[in-house]
Amino acid sequence: MYHDPSHTCIAAVGSFVPSRVVTNDELAAIVDTSDQWIVSHTGIRERRWADEETTFDLAYKATVDLLGRYQTTIDAIVCATATADYPGFPSTASLLSEKLGVTGAAVDVSAGCTGFIYALEIGRGMIATGTARTVLIVGSERLSSVLDMRDRSTCVLFGDGAAAVVLTASDQPLWLGTYIRSEASGSKSLTIDPVTKILTMEGRAVYTFAVRAIAETIDALLEEHKLGIDDIDWIVPHQANQRIIASCAKRYGIDESKFFLNIDRYANTSAASIPLALAEMEQSALLTSGQRVILVGFGAGLTYGGVLLLWK
Numbered sequence: 001m002y003h004d005p006s007h008t009c010i011a012a013v014g015s016f017v018p019s020r021v022v023t024n025d026e027l028a029a030i031v032d033t034s035d036q037w038i039v040s041h042t043g044i045r046e047r048r049w050a051d052e053e054t055t056f057d058l059a060y061k062a063t064v065d066l067l068g069r070y071q072t073t074i075d076a077i078v079c080a081t082a083t084a085d086y087p088g089f090p091s092t093a094s095l096l097s098e099k100l101g102v103t104g105a106a107v108d109v110s111a112g113c114t115g116f117i118y119a120l121e122i123g124r125g126m127i128a129t130g131t132a133r134t135v136l137i138v139g140s141e142r143l144s145s146v147l148d149m150r151d152r153s154t155c156v157l158f159g160d161g162a163a164a165v166v167l168t169a170s171d172q173p174l175w176l177g178t179y180i181r182s183e184a185s186g187s188k189s190l191t192i193d194p195v196t197k198i199l200t201m202e203g204r205a206v207y208t209f210a211v212r213a214i215a216e217t218i219d220a221l222l223e224e225h226k227l228g229i230d231d232i233d234w235i236v237p238h239q240a241n242q243r244i245i246a247s248c249a250k251r252y253g254i255d256e257s258k259f260f261l262n263i264d265r266y267a268n269t270s271a272a273s274i275p276l277a278l279a280e281m282e283q284s285a286l287l288t289s290g291q292r293v294i295l296v297g298f299g300a301g302l303t304y305g306g307v308l309l310l311w312k
């Protein structure tokens with residue numbers, strides 16, 4: 001049965017991060033870097049790296065956290081990840097569906113750090129077409145397993161973690177808009193090399209792209225609804241680099257305090273970073289009913305995009 005796609009909401013959020021904290025000083029003992037450089041260039045102070053947990057374990061523990069906060073059945077699962085435990089198949093979503101006993105659709109999404117935004121739109125489509133009534137959307141990453149610990153320009157930037165949301169139909173039009181895009185260039189700017197299985201990044205090029213992508217996404221979502229930036233309560237960006245957010249805010253005249261950041265404690269957790277931020281905001285009571293919230297992602301592909309919603 002068709003369901004109005006604007007009547008969809010994020011009903012609950014959960015998260016999980018590994019217990020092992022890795023500080024900048026610990027990395028400075030391995031590569032030629034310093035706490036001062038990392039903090040001043042990225043805003044990162046520490047990150048979590050998994051010891052035992054796989055990407056599936058992280059995803060499952062985030063889901064358990066969510067289900068402890070919000071009781072629901074799950075009809076379908078979409079998992080955004082760049083670091084699935086199995087290359088190709090089975091998907092992380094399939095591993096989750098087996099563990100949870102879910103018999104509806106189960107699929108992984110690969111769109112780099114924009115993966116969570118893409119996954120939301122796929123889940124919303126399932127609800128709109130009646131394929132599912134509740135969709136578990138998970139972002140889960142074990143990026144520590146694809147880092148070259150000799151490359152100081154990448155190994156300090158990334159962390160492990162997972163977070164999950166449940167999408168359901170709502171009786172109010174809470175989903176105001178989605179904007180998803182891909183860049184027709186830049187596919188090699190961010191890769192997990194097929195031979196070495198190591199993450200590579202052209203940092204400067206991605207930085208410039210990111211500032212532009214965030215601004216374009218916010219503008220497009222505001223324009224569609226004839227809203228101004230002052231009408232927005234929170235912008236929850238992909239957490240790649242605090243300086244990206246600061247320069248975007250400065251260049252486009254956005255109050256920096258509208259952006260929620262927790263990159264200082266988790267670094268860049270790719271597809272997990274936006275829901276991880278949402279989970280922290282929800283648990284700190286920063287999100288309240290009726291607030292206008294923009295989620296914005298950008299990353300490998302290159303891909304970017306965002307959603308504008310009213311918090312339930």
Ligand code: ACO
Binds near residue numbers: 154
């Ligand atoms: N410690 C000390 N020095 C370092 C480090 C480090 N960890 N990393 C790089 N440097 C050095 C470089 O070697 C270079 O030295 P040189 O001038 O002697 O050659 C100098 O710092 C400047 O290098 P830049 O790359 O120009 O540094 P920049 O200020 O651009 O910061 C950074 C690098 C943090 C990677 C930045 O470019 C960035 O954040 N890029 C965007 C990353 C991003 O947004 N990724 C998102 C997507 S991730 C995904 O989709 C999976």
